[in-house]
Every structure is written in structure tokens, then in C-alpha cells.
Amino acid sequence: MIEVSQLNLTFGEGAKTNQVLFDVNFNVEGGEIFGLVGESGSGKTTVLKCLAGLFTHWQGKLAIDGTELEHSISRERCRMVQMVFQDPYGSLHPRHTIGDILEEPLQIQNFTDRDRRINMMLDKVGLNRAFRTRFPHQLSGGQRQRVAIARALVLEPEVLLLDEPTSALDVSVQAEILNLLADLQQESKLTYLMVTHDLGVIAHLCHRVGVMQHGRILESLSTDDLISGAAQEPYTQMLVNASRQYSREMAQQVAKF
Numbered sequence: 001m002i003e004v005s006q007l008n009l010t011f012g013e014g015a016k017t018n019q020v021l022f023d024v025n026f027n028v029e030g031g032e033i034f035g036l037v038g039e040s041g042s043g044k045t046t047v048l049k050c051l052a053g054l055f056t057h058w059q060g061k062l063a064i065d066g067t068e069l070e071h072s073i074s075r076e077r078c079r080m081v082q083m084v085f086q087d088p089y090g091s092l093h094p095r096h097t098i099g100d101i102l103e104e105p106l107q108i109q110n111f112t113d114r115d116r117r118i119n120m121m122l123d124k125v126g127l128n129r130a131f132r133t134r135f136p137h138q139l140s141g142g143q144r145q146r147v148a149i150a151r152a153l154v155l156e157p158e159v160l161l162l163d164e165p166t167s168a169l170d171v172s173v174q175a176e177i178l179n180l181l182a183d184l185q186q187e188s189k190l191t192y193l194m195v196t197h198d199l200g201v202i203a204h205l206c207h208r209v210g211v212m213q214h215g216r217i218l219e220s221l222s223t224d225d226l227i228s229g230a231a232q233e234p235y236t237q238m239l240v241n242a243s244r245q246y247s248r249e250m251a252q253q254v255a256k257f
């Protein structure tokens with residue numbers, strides 16, 4: 001379903017050139033939940049942004065459902081793939097009502113049954129219709145993330161790109177949002193590509209993971225192998241150990257690795 005092949009990306013020009021992705025390769029099957037893990041700055045979000053069309057100056061090959069992606073964003077691309085960001089407050093227009101936020105993508109794509117789709121989507125994410133007239137600041141963090149998920153799914157894409165979808169939320173609502181994402185994926189057999197720092201989230205949701213370091217995929221492996229300690233790469237093993245037994249010393253070891 002998702003094919004990432006020899007993906008390279010560089011920011012800046014001349015002396016300020018900074019290459020952040022180096023020959024990134026991985027595949028995600030249809031209906032699979034694939035996690036991208038790795039230290040801050042390793043390029044996880046950048047991979048998602050290339051797939052979402054937010055960065056267009058990449059090199060390599062990107063394909064979704066057998067269709068090669070262009071170096072530009074298009075209406076068709078938005079129907080196929082949508083992204084949910086880490087911070088649901090920053091990603092929702094503060095002066096638009098929830099109804100308007102959900103209607104905008106449907107309008108752009110010329111859907112005529114917009115009312116029905118908006119109501120159905122609100123039901124799916126566990127928000128009642130009264131939310132249509134509210135503004136983002138009148139919602140809790142968890143409710144805002146539900147709206148962001150509804151907006152991403154209202155066009156019925158096959159692929160959802162999730163950038164740390166729970167890390168900005170209170171611990172008490174993180175599980176609710178993870179359960180919602182799991183239910184929605186089951187219901188519509190969606191394909192998820194998810195960036196996370198949290199190996200607990202991986203264990204809860206993901207089927208397979210790709211481990212990134214310094215703009216490269218070190219290895220891809222099943223969640224079972226990751227958790228049972230069958231990773232090939234010492235760096236991956238270090239990440240697992242650090243999450244099991246977090247300590248200041250361990251964090252320093254990971255930073256030095």
C-alpha cells in the first residue's frame with residue numbers, strides 16, 4: 001500500500017546544505033499499522049511530510065496503492081492520504097467552527113452530501129452533533145484530537161499518517177485516542193503510518209516498526225520481535241531497554257549512541 005524507495009531529502013543550499021534523509025526504504029502493507037521510531041531529529045516526521053505532499057523536493061520513489069506520487073500536492077493525493085499532527089490545537093483553525101473545519105475538505109473535493117458525511121464522521125469519533133457550532137478553544141485536548149482525526153478521515157482516505165497523535169495529550173486521554181484509532185482502523189481496514197517516541201504505543205497499536213537513526217532506516221521488524229528482544233541492531237535494543245528501565249544514565253547512553 002505504501003512504498004518508500006530510496007527516499008532522499010536535503011534542506012538548504014551551498015554551504016548550508018543539510019541532508020536529512022538518506023536512501024530510506026520501507027513498505028507498508030494494506031491494512032497494516034507501521035510505526036516509525038527513533039531519536040528526535042532522525043527524520044521520522046520528514047518522511048511523513050514527503051508522503052503527505054508537504055515537502056515536494058524529495059528524491060526517490062513514493063507510491064500509494066501502486067500509484068507513484070508526484071512532487072506536488074493534488075486533490076487526488078488528498079483523497080488517498082491524510083495526516084494527523086501532534087498538536088491538535090495548532091492544526092485546527094482557531095476562528096472556524098468544528099462544522100466548518102470538517103466541511104472545508106468536502107467542499108474542496110466537491111462533495112454534495114456534506115451534512116450527512118459530517119454527522120457520520122462526528123459519530124464515528126465519538127462527538128455529538130452539538131460540537132458542529134463550537135470553536136476549537138471550547139474543546140478539551142482529547143476532543144480537539146478527535147476533530148483532527150475526523151477531518152483527516154472525512155474524505156475516506158486509505159492511508160492515514162499519524163505524527164505522535166497522543167504525545168501532546170494528558171496521559172488520561174491518550175489511551176482513549178489510541179483506542180479510537182484502533183477501532184477506526186479495524187472498521188475501515190485503513191493503513192496507518194505512525195511516528196511515535198513511545199514504545200508502549202507501538203506495543204498497543206503497531207504490527208511492524210521501522211527504526212530510524214540519522215536519516216536512515218536501521219531495520220524494520222515486527223512488534224513481537226521488537227518486544228521479545230529479537231532486534232538485530234544494537235541501537236534498537238538500546239531503545240527497548242531504555243523504555244523498559246528508564247533512568248538518567250540510560251538516557252545519556254542513548255544520546256551518545
Ligand SMILES: Nc1ncnc2c1ncn2[C@@H]1O[C@H](COP(=O)(O)OP(=O)(O)OP(=O)(O)O)[C@@H](O)[C@H]1O
Nearest residue numbers: 011012020038039040041042043044045046047195
Ligand atoms: N523545514 C525544515 N527546514 C530545515 N530543516 C528541517 C525542516 N524540517 C525538518 N528539518 C530538519 O530535519 C531533521 C529531521 O527532522 P524531523 O522533524 O523529521 O525529525 P523527527 O525524527 O521527526 O524528530 P522529532 O521526533 O523531534 O519530531 C532535523 O534535523 C530538522 O532540523
